[in-house]
Amino acid sequence: MALVSQSLDVPELGTPKQLILGGSSNQRVLTGDEKAAVLLLALGPDYGKPIFDELDEMEIKQLSRAMVTLGPITQGMLDDLMVEFVTTISSNGTLSGNTDSTERLLLSFLPAEKVDTIMEEIRGPAGRNMWEKLSNVQADVLAAYLKNEYPQTIAVVLSKIATDHASRVLAVLPEELAMDVVQRMLGLDQIQKEILEKIETTLRTEFMSTLNTSKRRDSHEQMAEIFNSFDRQTEARFITTLEEQNRDDAERIKALMFTFEDLSKLDSSAIQTVLTKMDKRELALALKGANDQVKEMFFNNMSARTAKLLKEDMETMGPVRLKDVDDAQGRMVSTAKDLAAKGEIMIMKSKADDQMVA
Structure with missing residues (x-):
């Protein structure tokens, strides 16, 4: 901005010295670029044009950026700036640097095509x-x-x-x-x-x-995704605390989190890895309460002999308590999440289609 200060015969606007304008603690400090922007806005098109004529395109862009982001300038701030520049300037009270005032000023002495280029670089294409x-x-x-x-x-x-x-x-x-x-x-x-x-x-x-204006995304669904990203210890700690504070919220979040049924959406190699980590009796107990689709998915990822033996174990169990089934399924989910934490499998629910990939 040296050319601006040379044209006005005042100290350079980019000097290390900064002025707290307005004389009160709540007035902000203006940078050199902002001081030049305030001064040129105050001068207006008639008196500002000779100064702009001395600037190159890079300096005009730099000044224009400062003008666009300047915001309100009070009379007190303007008065202090006039004192700093040892200049006599008349003013109507306050100024506000924004896109419209900057563009109007540039149009007063630059071709419209050049102004369009400058303003587009500052704010991007319209919108x-x-x-x-x-x-x-x-x-x-x-x-x-x-x-x-x-x-x-x-x-x-x-x-x-x-x-x-x-x-x-x-x-x-x-x-x-x-x-x-x-x-x-x-x-x-x-x-x-x-x-x-x-x-x-x-x-x-x-x-x-x-x-x-569309419906806001369900906050419990969003929190469930966050909880899904926790490691098992952190998840348990948060769920336990939330259950103590608001059991309904905790239950809604748990219902939306990665579930036993979601295991059926894993890649075959991931499913097989999970199966190798499971106790046979616990696996039979977990599948005892699963729907037919989930059962078939697990059976299809075993050898024919292993699947046959597992089905026999499930039949010989007889009636089982729902709580025991839920616990077994929960441990399968925990096993999958632990494997994912170790990098042995990947479980990631897609926001777009709710599919699991591994």
Whole structure:
């Protein structure tokens, strides 16, 4: 910012000395860039233009960034700044540095195309926040909305959001549509500003507004996922404490956590690893209370002879207490989680389709 201070014949704005403006403890310290931004906003287009004419593009961008994030400047702060620069400036009271005031000032002495370039770099394309928000929307939710749009529109949207998120959205789109979108993305030229703004407006009014007013995700479901990530000791400690404070919440969370039935969604190699760690009688007890689908999944991952012997053991047990079955199933789940903690298997519930992968 040396050129700014040279033009005004005042001390350089970036010097180590910092001024606490406003004369009170609640006034913030302005940096050199912010001081220059305040001064140029106060000068306005007529008196600020000669100074901007002396700056190069990098310095204009630096000043513009400071203006956009400046926020309110009180009269007291402005008065102190005038004293520092040994300058006489008239003011209407307070200033507020923001996107609109910065753009208006730049337009007073720079071509519109150059201003567009500068402002786009500062805040991104119009509605940059929109693209950031879209990158945080679940891939399947965004895909469900986009699949009803024209492939060219989908291509534009996916070209603007984060690449890793775009890949997840493409993966869940219908295959034929996804390939059409890929071809169109490969052929995308520079998108006209008017078209981009129209797409952003539609997304904001038709999609994001609906998404923002949709039902909040169940807090117990979210907490269950957090508890699933605990090691067994930490999980037990938290569950025990929660049971003492609010048994209903604890029971709801436990019901949503990784369960015995979830074992059936593991990869075959993971299932077989779990089976090798289980006591035969406890395994028979756990399967005694399982549904037919879960039973078959375990039987299919054993040798024919082992499965036959296990079925015989289950038959000879006779009636068993439900509590004993629950305990046995709980120990199988604990075994699986312990194996996962050691890295021998992986159990990870997908948020998109609730599947287990190993």
